[in-house]
Amino acid sequence: MQPRKTPPLLELIGIDKSFGQQRILKNCSLNVSTGETVVIIGPSGSGKSTLLRCVNQLEPADGGNVFFQGTDVTNDPKAAPRVRRDIGMVFQNFELFSHLSAVENIMLAPMRVLGMSKHDAHDIALQLLGKVRIPDKAEHFPDELSGGQQQRVAIARALAMKPKVMLYDEPTSALDPEMIREVLDVMTELSAEGMTSLVVTHEMGFARRAADRIVFMEAGEIIENASSTEFFGGTVNDRARHFLDQILH
């Protein structure tokens, strides 16, 4: 067998997923290369979030394969914790651990998964809080932070594991309008620094600014997978065009 020269960082091949009778994902294939920012858009219920959760095995795929760094990691519950270390994830509802302060939220995984000392984990956590521009909120608890601040802590928490790729699942959908910008700015900055990112979002402004590639999904299928310039330049599929017209009013 001929070894491939440089396998993509992340490779999804023919992913199928059903919940009961309903087929959520139909033969979805997608590559993400190191340093790339790929934005997935599409109507609600089109399977975007499920596809993202198949990447780090939060949802087991019914069919198809997930390759991460050239290794098949599909549905291997034993290997899942190891793979997830290298894949950061940010959720729509932040999901900060409510019994821990901001800094402790960030320290938990480095200490409990990587066995880092409390001192080192604390240093990293403070540095990351600086990076997401809330250094003064270290001792605050999640219920004392605004939505935008919580989401930035959640990004810092994922970054503390030094992930190879970041998955964002509608990171700004639960935020008040005035807080969306502060979160997107942090994400844009990370992308610009070369953090590989796979983002499910409805924020077309962010897609324009940060995305290298746009993937359009509808009814469980990947309809369009185009470079950002192509996509926004108008050379897109009719259904994608129709969706864009709708969300851009």
Place this chain on the structure above:
Amino acid sequence: MSLELVYQYLVSKPFIHGAWNTLLITICSLFFGVMVGLVIALMQESRSRVAHGATLVYLWLFRGTPVLFQIIFVYNVLPTFGIRFTAIVSAVMALSLNEGAYMAEIIRSGLQAVKKGQRTAGLALGLTPVKVMRHIVVPQAARIILPPIGNQMIGMLKLSALVSVVAVEELLLVANQAASADFRYLEALTAAGIYYLALTTLFMAIQMLIERKLDPKSRRKGRPAGLFERLLGTSRGASVR
């Protein structure tokens, strides 16, 4: 009323022994009750149908019959099948098994109150399911179930008086015996009441200490309401000068 006599009862050997037995029965039954409850709660969370069915039968039996019935059953009926325990062991067994049924529901509600997204977030960081339980679910559930468990602690202290039916020398039995021997009901029961209140106060203090320990914000913020403020219900006004 003779305060002198109340004092004499308080420091008399049978009363001290009775109070000690009451405390012992309560603590042992609580401990084993929590253990039983934990096992039942985890069995209910499991996907095994057999385990699930067994817990339902257990809850049905022990919540469906009076605890007094269960105490008498363990002490008087089991020996006819050749299973014999001392009175105090029978008492602790019956109370533990009964308590376990209620603890199971409390613990299960605590575990379920921790939202699924919290576990997902832990898994996504690379924690194993066991570590998610240990570092994310249990600390959050513990804070939720502590107040109802405090209720159970105090309830158990008073429930333990029932075991006098199998002749365990606990506080109320001792007080009743002393009273009917000397015809001094007021003094004897006052002495028993003082012991009960002292033990209840002790339990409330323990609950408060644990609550304070489990409240992460207590490390940073001012002290929580003190015991006496809590007992007297004056904690709200305490910070106003």
